[in-house]
Amino acid sequence: MSSNNGAKILAMAGKGGTGKTTLTALLIKYLTSMNLTPVLAVDADANANLNELLGLDVDVTLGEIRDRMKTETPQGMTKNEFMEFHINQAIIEASGFDLLVMGQPEGPGCYCMANSILAEVMAKLARNYRYLLVDNEAGMEHLSRLNLRKIDTLFVVSDPSARGILTAARIAELTKALAVQVQQKVLVVNRVPQPVPESLDNHVKDAVSKTDLLFGGYVAASQEIFDTEMAQGSLLELPENTPAVQQAFKIFDKFIGSGQ
Numbered sequence: 001m002s003s004n005n006g007a008k009i010l011a012m013a014g015k016g017g018t019g020k021t022t023l024t025a026l027l028i029k030y031l032t033s034m035n036l037t038p039v040l041a042v043d044a045d046a047n048a049n050l051n052e053l054l055g056l057d058v059d060v061t062l063g064e065i066r067d068r069m070k071t072e073t074p075q076g077m078t079k080n081e082f083m084e085f086h087i088n089q090a091i092i093e094a095s096g097f098d099l100l101v102m103g104q105p106e107g108p109g110c111y112c113m114a115n116s117i118l119a120e121v122m123a124k125l126a127r128n129y130r131y132l133l134v135d136n137e138a139g140m141e142h143l144s145r146l147n148l149r150k151i152d153t154l155f156v157v158s159d160p161s162a163r164g165i166l167t168a169a170r171i172a173e174l175t176k177a178l179a180v181q182v183q184q185k186v187l188v189v190n191r192v193p194q195p196v197p198e199s200l201d202n203h204v205k206d207a208v209s210k211t212d213l214l215f216g217g218y219v220a221a222s223q224e225i226f227d228t229e230m231a232q233g234s235l236l237e238l239p240e241n242t243p244a245v246q247q248a249f250k251i252f253d254k255f256i257g258s259g260q
């Protein structure tokens with residue numbers, strides 16, 4: 001446990017609908033099945049939906065706690081204690097991992113103090129975990145909401161298209177302007193037809209040669225993922241021999257797990 005606040009930080013980036021949340025769920029499945037625990041998953045998407053793919057209900061979000069701190073005067077507690085108490089209450093405990101939902105970003109007005117306390121409490125909390133996973137919405141600015149100092153591995157997820165791969169390359173470049181230092185960026189091309197078309201592979205090779213993106217791998221367009229989503233089931237229940245699960249696990253093995 002070498003990095004930021006003890007926990008290794010793994011985060012998702014990529015344009016809308018490419019599979020960031022799906023891969024976050026598969027990453028949780030991977031880490032828990034390899035006993036690389038405890039894991040804290042943070043849903044940083046304002047339109048939170050990671051919990052649905054994990055079969056969990058959300059009672060309260062960090063955004064709601066921050067808003068409450070702005071208006072409620074805590075009785076017999078400092079604001080720090082108040083936030084810490086409520087954040088601990090907002091942690092959803094599942095088997096091998098916990099989930100915290102950020103919720104809506106702040107409205108107009110100054111939330112500087114609430115946000116700085118939030119960052120402080122989060123940093124303290126992260127020390128209790130081996131991995132911290134962050135599922136983002138599209139757009140890199142959301143990564144800054146967490147005030148992370150460092151990201152160990154950023155998975156940049158792309159759809160299987162020429163423009164998708166170009167966008168992934170652009171995202172890799174954009175991260176250089178962020179305050180957060182990214183150790184490695186790993187390209188994952190998701191929902192890929194099988195066998196992998198050579199034309200796609202050529203675009204991927206080109207993007208990898210022109211950026212600091214490392215090539216993670218291809219994850220197939222999966223009937224099993226589709227069916228699970230349709231049935232509103234949990235991706236954690238997918239059998240490990242599902243091809244898309246195996247492909248994702250192979251990527252995780254190489255960049256974060258035992259293969260690293």
Ligand SMILES: Nc1ncnc2c1ncn2[C@@H]1O[C@H](COP(=O)(O)OP(=O)(O)OP(=O)(O)O)[C@@H](O)[C@H]1O
Pocket residue numbers: 014015016017018019020021022023045136137138190191192219220221222223225226229244
């Ligand atoms: N490998 C796959 N095979 C089949 N369906 C997939 C696969 N990956 C993702 N999907 C489906 O694609 C849709 C979008 O996936 P997901 O919600 O994970 O994307 P996202 O990048 O998190 O989107 P957003 O930017 O809106 O947060 C979902 O319906 C999901 O079930």
Ligand SMILES: [Mg+2]
Pocket residue numbers: 020021022045135136137
């Ligand atoms: Mg998502």
